[in-house]
Amino acid sequence: MLARRLVQPLFQPIVQLSSRAVVGMEALARGPAGTDVEFPDRLFAAARAAGRLGELDLLCSERALECALAAVQPPPLLFVNAEPGVLDQPLSPRLIELVSGGLPFREVLEFTERALPAVPGSMLRIAGLAQQWGTGLALDDVGVDPMSLAFLPILEPEVIKLDMSLLRSPDSAHTRAVCAVVRPEAQRTGAVVIAEGIETEDDLITARRLGADWGQGWLFGRPGPIDHGGRRYDAAAARMLRKPRPGFHEPAGTPFEVAAGHAPVAAADATSIAAAMARLRDTVAAHDTAVVVMSCPDARLPVDAMSLQELAGRARSVIVLDRPIADEFAALVIGPGYGYALCARSSNVLELLTLDELPAVAAVARVLLNRHS
Structure with a gap:
């Protein structure tokens, strides 16, 4: 199947509500019709079992772009999914040829929330490359796992896709909590919110109540060939998304240098660093969704080892850099709608910075995660 490029994607419309x-259109991967691997669950399971998941994922992306390019009328936006387990693989020559040659539509690369804790460094590197090519970013399945909300301000996608489970339980405490994070983040960044799984007119009304701008689901069309039904597109759709921001996901400088652009630098000692660490631990203790990211160099900085162990033990997820920054200690906690960071630097004097504004904390997180494998 891989050798003969037998992936034949179907396409589902995305509409302005x-x-x-x-x-x-969103491209949905399909294997050869009538075979055991026609549908994506079995297709990707078979590729994973055979050790060929990366090749399949690249082929699915290639075929989605090829079919869209061959369409009688290409869509203004083409949504293509990325498999999180293979984000760290090199891109294929064919895919690079397609995306770097200039597309007559804007591609939107969808990261599922599973990519965020699994391969955050690779995710940011792919995001940075995508933005250089003009490709937009979407965060898919938002609302299934609280960690997707924790990473939302780090990725800052052009599109936020609400999982269909939110549409089925619009008045649950969980749905209200998710929307309370997504709405202000979309307003702050200019992201477009998409509701998935819209099957009825009532679903459409609910989707708009949840804050969705666009939607997809059987009410608007089932997956099919890209030219099915002679669709007419809103030609202005591509301009509705935020323009690309090359360099945003791969910022220059160290964590301390980036933090210094958001807060004043203060002289520090063991007492002030211990107080900042206590604030960090308290933030983690107050939430069961906290993600901690740390860079711990070998340099002699007055950071208590027991404090680090206690911090790591309380967090939902801990990411420790395998390439720490020399002479700098950085630790941050980030979660749905909140964040706190501290950065200490030892050069001629000991200096300290603390941040509690979420966009600033997310900026430091991007620097740290770019140094993580």
């Missing part, structure tokens, strides 16, 4: 105009 207020007008129902089709703004783009």
Whole structure:
């Protein structure tokens, strides 16, 4: 199947909820029709079992772009999924040829929330490359796992896709909590919110109540060939997304240098660093969704080892850099709608910075995660 490139994607429309105009298509992978691997669950399971998951994922992306390019009328936006387990693999020559040659539509690369804790460094590197090519970013399945909300301000995607489970339980405490994070983040960054799984008119009303701008689901069309039904697209759709920001996901400088752009630098000692660590531990203790990211160099900085162990023991997830920054200690906690960071540097004097504004904490997180394998 791989050798003969037998992946044949289907496409599902994405519409603007207020007008129902089709703004783009999402490519959905399919294996050869009538075989055991026709549908994506079995297709990707078979590739994983055979050790060929990376090749399949690249082929699915290639075929999605090839089919869209061959369409009688290409969509303004093409949404393509990325498999999180293989984000650290090199891109294929064919895929690079397609995306770097200039597309007549804007591609939107979808990261599922599983990519965030699994391969955050690779995710940011792929995001940075995508933005250089003009490709947009979408965070998929938002609401299934609280960790997706923790990483939302780090990725700052152009599109936030609400999982269909939120649409099925719009008045649950969980749905309200998710929307309470997504709405202000979308307003702050200009992201477009998409609701998935819209099957009825009532679903459409609910989706708009949850804050969705666009939607997809059987109400607007089932997956099919890209030219099915002679669809008419809203030609202005691509301009509705935020423009690419090359360099945003791979910022220059160290964590301390980036933090210094958001807060004043203060002289430090063991007491002030211990107080900042206590604030960090208290933030983690107050939430069961906390993600901690740390860079711990070999340099002699007055950071208590027991404090680090206690911090790590309380967090939902801990990421420790395998390439720490010399003469700098950095630790941050980030979660749905909150964040706190401290950065200490030892040069001629000991200096300390603390941050409690979420966008600033996310900026430091991007620097740290880019140094993580």
